[in-house]
Amino acid sequence: MEYKTSISKVTEDNVTVRGEKLSQLIKNWKFTDAVFLEISGRKPTEEESTIFEKILISIIDHGMGTTSSLTTRFAASGGNSLHVAVGAGVLSLGEYHGGAIEKAMEQFYSWNKKNPEEIAKIVEEMLTKKETLYGFGHKIYKNEDPRVTFIIEEMKKCSFKSSFLHMKEIVETKFKELKGKILPLNIDGLMAMILCDFAFPPHLGKGVFIIGRVPSLVAQAFEELTSEKPVRRLDEAEIKYLPDVQK
Structure with a gap:
């Protein structure tokens, strides 16, 4: 064959x-x-090379509490080998953790040929329909994602020209106008914009996230295997029992 x-x-x-x-x-x-x-x-061009390295560094770790890190540690604590634990962590990535880059890329590509007024109108319609604005908002960073700020600074330093970054201000301005509060661009959103600048297809978005995050999962698995007791489990005090009222 x-x-x-x-x-x-x-x-x-x-x-x-x-x-x-x-x-x-x-x-x-x-x-x-x-x-x-x-x-x-x-x-990659020299500018692309610089920024690609920076975005991979920006997502290398975001604490032990993320879905993929905890999944990796729980898998390791069950007595599995390092590669099995890391694989479990990778498999935990989905639409809400790691997968937003792909969705955001599709979103930004669809806006690419539109003028600022048209994009603002689309955003307004999405908010009215309560649709998701992929790449915006964060559970921890309510006003500004510091990783976004750092990467934008690096983009300026190396003269990286983005054809998508202007969408950040359009969305944030329209959201504040309609909702009265800030919805900041998050690191997934900025990565999506940059990968669109690279002309990468959306399906590669999750792959790039995996490349950047796996070193952290390796470290989490190794630490769990070498420093912690086997078989992690939640303390019963952390679990609220909800009786089945239908019975």
Whole structure:
């Protein structure tokens, strides 16, 4: 049976990855540039290289309390190997944790050819219908996601030009006008805008999140396996029992 791929080819003396020799990648490329090449099929520009590295760093960890971190630790505490625990953490990613990037990319791509007034009108209609504005709002950061602020500063430093970042002000302004409070762009939303600037397809959004977050899951699993007692469980004081009133 013949299989076809444009990703890589192994020969006796080298490996070709997206048209580049692995030997040259080892000698001359940064790891994050090689990741960019692997998933997109092209070498990033200097500005893209800088920002891609920054966004991966920005999502490397967000505490032990996230869904993926806790899932990783609970899986490890059951006596599973490190890779099984990390895999469990990855499998816990979904629409509400890690998956918002993909949805936000679809949203921003659909707005790309529209002028600011048209985007503001769409946002108003979405709010009226109580539809989700993907990439905005955060459980912890109510007024501003500091990671967004840091990355935007880095974008300015390296002169990275975004064709999507203007949507941030449009959405935040319209939301405050209609709701009287702030709904800040979150890191998923900014990542989505940047990945749209890279011309990545939305399906890669969750993949990029996985690449950035897995190092943290490895660390969580390792710490759980080496520093904690087996079999985590919630304390009964943390569980509120709700009797079945129908019985």
